[in-house]
Every structure is written in C-alpha cells, then in structure tokens.
Amino acid sequence: MDEMQLLRDFAGPARLPAHDELAGTRADFVAGTTTRPRRHRRALRGGITAAGLAAAAAAVVVLTPAAPPAPPAETDPVRILYRAAAAARALPDVEPRPDQFVYTRTLLADGRENEFWVSADGTHDGLQVLFGHETEVAGCRDGKRVQKESRGRTATSRCEPRPAAHPDLPTDADAMLAYLHRSTYGEGDTLQDLGNEVVDLAGGYLRPAARAALYEAVAKVPGLVVRADAKDATGRPVLGITWNGTTEHGIGNQDEFLFDPVTFVYRGSGTTGAVLGHGIVDAVRQRP
Template identity: 80%
Template structure:
C-alpha cells in the first residue's frame, strides 16, 4: 500500500506554507515542547543535586545573600574570656580618665579591705621623699621618706634607725606612654631577681597600685596584654567577695618557685581593684596631707 497516496487522498491537495508561517510554527513547537518537559529533567541545571543538596544550597543562598535589609542580631556578646580584650578595654577606660599630675608634696591615699572586713589605710608620698603614714590592722605608724639617700625610721621605745635608701614614689609622672616602651621599662626589674615573668608581675603590681597618669596606665595595661600565657578568670572574686575580672599568668622565680600573679578589674568600670593577695582596693585618691581622705 502507498501510504503517501492515502494521505493525499485523505487531506486533499496542499501547497508548501510560506516562510513566515514556517518560522512561527517552529517557535510554537519549541515552546510547547519545553513547557511539557518532565520536571525531573530540570535537576541538570543544579549540577545533579539531590533533593537534600538542593535544600542546603537554597539555605546557603538565604544566609549569604539575604533579600531585603539585613536584620541585626543585636550586640555581640562581650568576650570576657579574652584576657587581651580585657586589658585593652581597661586601657581605653584608663586613657579617658582626667589627667591630674600630683604635686611632689602630696600623698596617694589608698584604703584596702580584707576578707574578714578589716581595713588598712596608707598615705604614700607622691615623690617618695616626704614622710607618709599608715594604719595597718589598727596600728598607726609613720612611713619615713627617703631624703638625701637616707631614711630615718622611728621604731619602738623612741629608737630611730637610719638606713640607706632610694626614693620610692607613689606617683610616677615620667613613665612611658607607649606599650612597647612600657614593656621594655618593666623588664628592667628593680627587684634583682632576673628577667622573669615573676619579676614582671611584681613590677606591674607595684605600678598599678600607685598613681599613674592616664596615658601611662593605659600603656601599662597594653604592655601586659603582650605578655604570653595570659588567662582570664570570669569567676574571680576580690578580698571582699565582689565579682571581678581576673587576669593571671603562671610565672616562676629564678629559684624555680612557681607563682601565679593575678590582677583584678571591676567588671563594669575596668578599674584596677587589687592583686588578689593584699586586699581589695576600695578607695584611692590624691590628698594634701597624711590622715586626710579624698
């Protein structure tokens, strides 16, 4: 049987369509074929991802390129476990304090409190040459100044003892204000025990408990931030039981004796409040005379 003849008998004579009709029909055919293509074929556009992989990719797009304005998740939690952050924050707070330079004849007043509630008071000479005063566990005594290389100390039963000395000022007006220069200064230990972290800790405590102008105190804290092995203690308490931030490092004396220095800071103001061994600093200020309080 001639199939082509059957088609001609069924459809009748027909001429070729115009070129424009052919182009239009071709476009309609392609559009219809694409629309009817099974959905499973589209997976090829995603590189063959499974349903799980596709969901993960969609989620990643939402996170990395969010549509519309980004919503802030709120302030980042304070990194109180980062000792370097604590020291730099304490430095920034210190640098913002009023810059007051004590006169040589003034005194640094400090009141400390122990765990049992007892308090001690100290009036230390700003330049180290004037006679200071202390109330230590209820007992009053003079702190002789160092003048002309000699300290004349009053002792019991009216006796006096004269010793050679070097002035130990409570105020340090000429300290470095740069962290690296301060660190170099700290390494020049005055305690004669060598260049160890133990010596460094004693130097830091000695300066921190004295009076430092804001830029020098900030440099001191920034210098401590450079010391290796710092650890932050967020569960620390001072001698009065107050919650504080503690900064420690393990150190060893030149004789191999282990020691753990600790510096305590108020968790709100980041003010230095003690070293964990000599009592909590509860009041401090510059005064004009012994027995005077700020």
Template identity: 45%
Template structure:
C-alpha cells in the first residue's frame, strides 16, 4: 500500500496541535524510532534530513497520528487516543480543573440527553428531599418524589396514590456523598460488579449523565474506571448526537453473545477529554435550576 496514502488516511481527521503541545509526543516518537535500532535510521548529513528505512508504514502512520493529535495544554497526550487508561486519566485531570458551583439543597440538577428515541429531560432534587421530574422522549413524564423523614409519596404511573406513603432513602442529584479517592471510588463501583463487566460501565455512565458531580468526585470516577481490566479504546467514536470523540468500552460478560450484545461505551471529546455521553446517548445540556420545568 502507498505509505503516504496510509499516513494521510490516518491523520486527515485529526486536528493539528500547537507546537508547544508536540514536544512530549515528538520525544516519544523519536524514542520509538531509536528502539528499532540505529541500523534502521540513516542520517544524510548533507541534506540534513533522515531516511527511515526500518519502520513499517503502518507503524509510521500510527506514530505520526500520535504526534499531530490535539492535546489540552499541560496534559500528556495519549498515544493516538488509543490507550483507554491514558484517555480516562486525561479526562480525570480535566474534570479536576472544572469550576465548581455546588447547587443549593432546594435547587434541581437539570440534564437533557439525546437518546435513540428522542430527548429526555430530568430535574433531580439536589438534596433528594424535593419532588423532581423526568420527561421522556415520547412526551410522557413521571415524578421523582422527594424523600422526607424517611417517607415519599407513592405513585401509580403518573398519578399519586392519595394518602399512601412509602419508605425511602433520599437520592440526591448532587452527589457529594461519593468518594473523591480513586481507590475508594473503585471499591464503590466494584461493590456489586466483581466481574468488571458492562454493568460497571453502565454505573459509570449513569453517574456521569444525570448527576451533579463535584470535580474531585468526577475525577475519581474516571480514575477508577481506568483501573478496570479489559477496557478498549475506540477511535473516531460518536455519541448519541453524532459528535465525534474517543470511546472507551467495557468487556462483555462471559455469558453474553458477542454477535448480539453491544459493549457498554463511554465517549469523550478527543480534543478536550470532556464527557459527551454513553452508548447511543449524549448529554446536550446540563445545569442547576431553581424549579422543575426551568432550564439553564
């Protein structure tokens, strides 16, 4: 195959980075070339250039892709966004630097997500004691009753059952109760997911989608995800809104049929490492509001 054509195909969808962001990647590239052996690199001193004779076209294309990949300032670029651990750790570093404006207890965490069947909107009580609402893509909605003094209003569908209360535990939309330490977060996620399967991936997506996570909590979530075995990166993935990014997938369960089952995937923007969504979903709007029905 034509090497220049291969390199062009690998690098054409990747935006160019500023020169300051290339130093680490360039050094890594030269280390890879040096590892091939000095007999494979022939300097032509008069022309002041290098001839690479021992590096395969595919390897060279991959290396060049890694060099030109756009990287947030101050972060070590993952190798062509192909290393799931590097991607998740970069996402954690970005999350940790995100400005934090905690909601007040009587406010609501608003999220709009695009799903295969349309858009879903959620208003979740910040402290879990106020009545929230979820509006489904088909136009229907159902209440999320607040839990006060250990009791919540019971519903049948969208209708409250008069005088019927049921035991509850507050489920806050503002998750300041979660660990900020990576190991503690990993233990939390691993509590009922010992096989590290897609169920754990679904838990990560559920937390990332419709909750307000303090920066340290979100960073711990991504850092804990990076500790899970069997992760795989998917270059040029898209979220439910069609936005391009890099995907991270969890392994299927042993009993899952790989011809039918679809791995759980979380998608990050390839240039900023910001969270975009999960399998077939996309977080298109989020924020904190004062009342159900309001939008940021």
C-alpha cells in the first residue's frame, strides 16, 4: 500500500500558505523563541542566587568556630592573690598631693550607698555620707582634732594624722605582713584585727607596689578560703577570699576580700560593700 497516497486521501490536496498567513505564524514563532529563554534565564539566575546564599550560609556554619568554653573560676587563694598583685602592679603610679582627697563610693548589700572624701595626708577636713547622713570628718592638725558637733558645739581631741594615701608603706610582702601585725592603730593582733587592717588599707589609696605587696602579704596568712561563686552587692560575680579565724568571742571571720574573677581587680569587701567609684579629687564633694 502507498502510505503517501493514504496521507493525500486523508488530508486532501495540499496548497502553499498565503503571505499574510506566514507573517502571523512567523510572529508567533519569534515571540516564543524570545520570551521563553528570558523566563528561563530569570529562573536560572534566581536559582544560582539561592544556591549561592545556601552555600555561603553553609560556609559560615562550617568556618565559624564554636565559642570556647569559659575557663573554670580560679579556686586557689594564693594564686588569686598573686594574680591580683600582678594586676595592681600594672596600674598607673600616681602620688596624690597632700591637699587632695581620696574619693570612694560603695554599695552595701541592702542597697544603701556610702561616699567618702578622706584627706590624702590626714590633716584636711573631709566628709563622709553614711546611710544618707553627712558628717564632716575633721583633719588632725598640730596633734589636735577639732570635730564639729550638733548645735554648733565642737569637741577637741588629741590625734595623729591618718592619711588616706600612705606614701611610706612597704612594697615587699614580708615587710608588709610585719607592718600589718604591728596593728598600727592598736586594735590587737588577732586574725580579725588583721582583716580589719587589710580592709582599711585596701579600701584606701595605695600606690601599685604597695597594693601588690598587701595582696602578697595576705597570701601568707594561713587558712585562706575561696568562695568562687560569690557576688558583690551589685550582683557582679566576684571571687571572695577570707580565712578560717576566730575572734576573742569565738565568732568566725565573716569578712571577704572581693576580686574580679577575670581582671583580679579589687572590688570591695563583705563589710564595706562593693566599690562603685574610686579616685583622687581636689576638693570635698568633687567626684572623679
């Protein structure tokens, strides 16, 4: 059978299309060839962008190292005190003028703040604000202190200047420990008295070498105890150091010397509170 004849019989006689018919068909063809690739290219570009972003995100995840775990808190009291001494030695060495004041602001656990302006050489009148009440602290001049009291009265007493800045403190640990044991102000020689003396010195202004010697002297005290999970009155994490001592009444020493767990800077004590501000100023009521 002739297949071509069958096609002719089915389709009828063939003819060439007219010119206007070809023009319309040609326009449809051109439109199809120009629009479809454009859509394809847009889709392709979008696909590449999405893939690139996914690859970038994957690269970030792969290349960014996980944060290292926080180092455990130091728990050796001697190491803490020696690191605190090293931090103290790195502080600027500034010697206050005799007519200046050491300013300190502290916060107690109950939320109350105290402020102190203490004469650098102990001879100028200072000021303390305790629990919201202001009291002038008379300096010691010519062996006498003339303290103002209520209703305009005054009280005169013999005295020795107690400078807030100690220019002649030892800068060696052993010499500093001997100085502490002499109990300069006559409190006694128990561990509690020693603690009081350390708190008094640490809360004042010490030049870097003397402050370092103070911490290293405390490191020689037996029975030191560390509280690595301590917090100061502001809620800041601190390292608390105290020792297993008893007072004459059999009460254990409850004071703590507080240090920053990262920088090992002194942050205050359990009794005097957290140190919020500290510095040298030229006048009472001035703040650094």
